[in-house]
Amino acid sequence: MLPEISLNVLDIAQNSIKAGATLVEIEVARKPEEKRLMLSITDNGCGMDEEQLEHVIDPFFTSRSTRKIGLGVPFLKQAAEASGGDFSITSEKDVGTQVKATFHTDHIDCMPLGDINSTIFSLVTINEQLDFTYTYKVNDRQFTLDTREIREILGDVSFQNPDVTSFLRAYLSENQLEVEQQ
Amino acid sequence: MKSLEELKAIREKMQGQVGVRSENENGTRVVVGMATCGIASGARPVLNELVKQVNDRKLSDVSVTQTGCIGLCQYEPIVEVYKPGEEKVTYVKMTADKAVEVLEKHVLGGTVVEDYTLNKIKL
Numbered sequence: 001m002l003p004e005i006s007l008n009v010l011d012i013a014q015n016s017i018k019a020g021a022t023l024v025e026i027e028v029a030r031k032p033e034e035k036r037l038m039l040s041i042t043d044n045g046c047g048m049d050e051e052q053l054e055h056v057i058d059p060f061f062t063s064r065s066t067r068k069i070g071l072g073v074p075f076l077k078q079a080a081e082a083s084g085g086d087f088s089i090t091s092e093k094d095v096g097t098q099v100k101a102t103f104h105t106d107h108i109d110c111m112p113l114g115d116i117n118s119t120i121f122s123l124v125t126i127n128e129q130l131d132f133t134y135t136y137k138v139n140d141r142q143f144t145l146d147t148r149e150i151r152e153i154l155g156d157v158s159f160q161n162p163d164v165t166s167f168l169r170a171y172l173s174e175n176q177l178e179v180e181q182q
Numbered sequence: 183m184k185s186l187e188e189l190k191a192i193r194e195k196m197q198g199q200v201g202v203r204s205e206n207e208n209g210t211r212v213v214v215g216m217a218t219c220g221i222a223s224g225a226r227p228v229l230n231e232l233v234k235q236v237n238d239r240k241l242s243d244v245s246v247t248q249t250g251c252i253g254l255c256q257y258e259p260i261v262e263v264y265k266p267g268e269e270k271v272t273y274v275k276m277t278a279d280k281a282v283e284v285l286e287k288h289v290l291g292g293t294v295v296e297d298y299t300l301n302k303i304k305l
Contacts, residue, residue, distance in 0.1 A: 002222050011218050118227070119226065121230060153186055157193055160233060161237070170184065
């Protein structure tokens with residue numbers, strides 16, 4: 001098990017990257033009164049055929065050839081279901097894949113969201129050739145980070161430039177706080 | 183709400199400077215395993231610390247990248263250092279602090295931190 005929902009996000013997004021996605025869209029939506037946290041990760045990677053999709057929730061299935069175990073997707077499914085929530089994965093060959101999970105945040109077995117900003121920061125800075133959108137919602141308040149917009153402003157300045165990395169960290173944390181203030 | 187406005191200033195400041203991290207063939211590559219096993223063992227803070235250090239120190243000939251499962255899940259987080267002309271060094275059971283030490287002593291100083299290497303532990 002991964003101890004935080006945000007680490008599952010990082011892990012599932014790695015699947016998207018491996019699937020050759022050029023755009024990965026991540027959304028975390030919280031509804032505190034309803035005690036729900038919804039997560040979705042959508043990519044435009046190579047997708048899976050029906051047979052692969054059927055097996056993807058099986059821990060003893062993996063696209064890897066080095067070993068016969070793949071735990072990423074089963075971990076997220078288990079984490080969501082342990083909280084009384086739901087998990088779904090849909091995919092279409094050559095179109096992309098969408099993973100969705102709902103967590104019941106008042107359940108004792110619901111793990112914390114954790115440091116989601118660190119996850120997004122890792123993904124964005126280390127995969128500079130790919131685009132990401134990240135939306136964080138609390139009820140109807142939200143903010144989005146879209147690397148396409150950032151790229152347009154920055155031109156050829158790297159996301160790993162120290163000024164840019166400090167900006168990204170501040171952008172994520174300040175906007176998260178603001179969205180959380182009701 | 184913090185806007186993207188500040189990025190324009192950063193862009194202007196960088197204008198004319200070499201801003202792009204080019205894939206330098208003569209540079210050192212520091213690779214962090216970021217598969218499920220690595221992430222579960224704490225690879226995220228290791229990766230983020232390395233990115234931070236490399237940028238804070240303006241190390242233009244060091245690049246930090248990620249890879250999938252290296253096949254030694256029980257020794258994650260794993261960091262591999264590829265220096266040009268030298269054999270790859272695999273560091274195991276890394277933490278953010280150990281990674282900084284490796285960056286200083288090995289990547290910059292040229293001395294392998296033997297204690298943290300895969301060779302040091304009994305397989």
